[in-house]
Structures are given as C-alpha cells and as structure tokens.
Amino acid sequence: MLGEPFARYPNWGACxxxxxxxxxxxxxxxxxxxYLKARLEFVMEAEKIMTDEQITRKILDLQNSLDKTYSVxxxxxxxQATQAEKEAQLRQEMEREVxxxxxxxxxxxLKARIRQRVQIPAELFSRVSSEAELxxxxxxxxxxxxxxxxxxxxxxxxxxVEAELQAWNEVAKLRAGTLGK
Numbered sequence: 066m067l068g069e070p071f072a073r074y075p076n077w078g079a080c081x082x083x084x085x086x087x088x089x090x091x092x093x094x095x096x097x098x099x100y101l102k103a104r105l106e107f108v109m110e111a112e113k114i115m116t117d118e119q120i121t122r123k124i125l126d127l128q129n130s131l132d133k134t135y136s137v138x139x140x141x142x143x144x145q146a147t148q149a150e151k152e153a154q155l156r157q158e159m160e161r162e163v164x165x166x167x168x169x170x171x172x173x174x175l176k177a178r179i180r181q182r183v184q185i186p187a188e189l190f191s192r193v194s195s196e197a198e199l200x201x202x203x204x205x206x207x208x209x210x211x212x213x214x215x216x217x218x219x220x221x222x223x224x225x226v227e228a229e230l231q232a233w234n235e236v237a238k239l240r241a242g243t244l245g246k
Contacts, residue, residue, distance in 0.1 A: 071102050072166040087155075101163055105170045112174040120178075124171045131164045172239075179235045185228055193232040194239075202240050209233035 074080040077098060084094035112120065146154065176194065179185075197205050212230040219226060 071105050072169075074098075077102075097159060101166060104163055104167055108167060108170040108174065112171070112178075117175060117178065120171055120175050124168055124175070127164050127168045127171070131161060131168070175239065179239065185232045185235065189228055190232050190235070193229065193236050197233075197236045197240065202237070205233065205237045205240055209237055 070076060072080070074083065080098035080101065081091075081094045084097050085091070089097065115123070176190065179190070200208070209230060212226060212233055216226045216230050
C-alpha cells in the first residue's frame with residue numbers, strides 16, 4: 066500500500082520527500098501525505114456508488130471551491146506576512162493541492178467508467194483525452210462530427226474509426242459535463 070502510486074506521487078516516500086522539501090517536519094509530512102491518501106481512497110470507494118451525474122457535480126463543486134480559495138488568496142494585498150499568516154498560506158496551498166488531487170481522482174474514475182462502458186481501448190481513450198485537453202468544446206465536437214462522417218462513408222464500417230468516434234463523443238460529453246462552466 067505504501068509503495069503504490071497516489072495523487073501525483075509514484076509512492077509514499079515521494080510524497081514524504083516532497084513535503085519535507087517544502088519545509089515540513091517528518092511528522093507533518095506524514096500527516097499531510099496520510100490525509101491526501103485517505104481522501105483519494107475515499108474517492109475510490111465513493112465512486113462505486115455514485116452516478117456519472119453525481120461525480121460530475123462533485124468535480125464542479127471542487128473546481129468552484131478551488132477557484133474561490135485561489136481568488137481569495139490572490140486578492141490579498143502583497144506585504145510582509147507574519148509567521149501566522151505564512152503558516153495560514155501554507156495550509157491554504159496544501160488544501161488547494163488536496164483539492165486538485167481529488168479533482169483528478171474523480172476525473173480518472175469517471176474516465177475509467179466511460180472506457181469500461183463503451184469498450185474503448187485505454188490507449189486510444191488516453192490519446193484522445195490528452196489531445197482534447199488543448200481543444201475547446203466546439204473543436205472536440207467538430208472532430209467527432211468529422212469522424213462520424215468518415216465512418217458513415219466507409220463501406221466496411223472501419224472498427225478503428227468507430228472506436229475513435231466513440232472516444233471523441235465520450236470526451237465531448239465529459240468536457241461538457243465537468244469542464245464547461
């Protein structure tokens with residue numbers, strides 16, 4: 066369990082090292098990494114009983130929470146911070162890091178669910194998802210429409226094109242539900 070990847074860390078030791086490099090004590094690093102790991106384990110258990118819509122709502126709520134904590138910290142006037150303020154800023158940054166990791170965990174759970182439901186090869190879905198990160202919702206929809214036309218014109222109904230079309234359609238749904246604020 067301690068050697069397994071979680072959040073953006075390849076293992077427990079990497080999380081501890083990262084926290085220590087940020088000036089945390091050994092005890093604080095263990096508490097932070099433990100909290101992060103527990104939150105992500107909760108996501109994996111909760112995901113099993115939630116609908117796609119509930120997961121999408123959870124992602125949107127977390128993104129809104131992240132936006133609020135970020136805008137509050139940015140709105141404060143720059144000045145020499147007291148030690149207590151510095152500690153509060155560090156706690157806020159850690160909470161934002163936990164929220165970002167939780168958002169990614171929920172997105173990964175939703176993507177895995179989609180792949181399983183529509184039988185899209187993992188490598189294809191991963192490639193399409195990565196490519197779509199740099200695209201607008203309209204561009205994603207346009208790409209899916211072009212593939213649909215190509216698929217419909219194909220006399221033998223190319224299965225590779227069909228799988229890619231399914232991947233683009235699912236990514237479009239995912240983008241519309243979780244990223245289209």
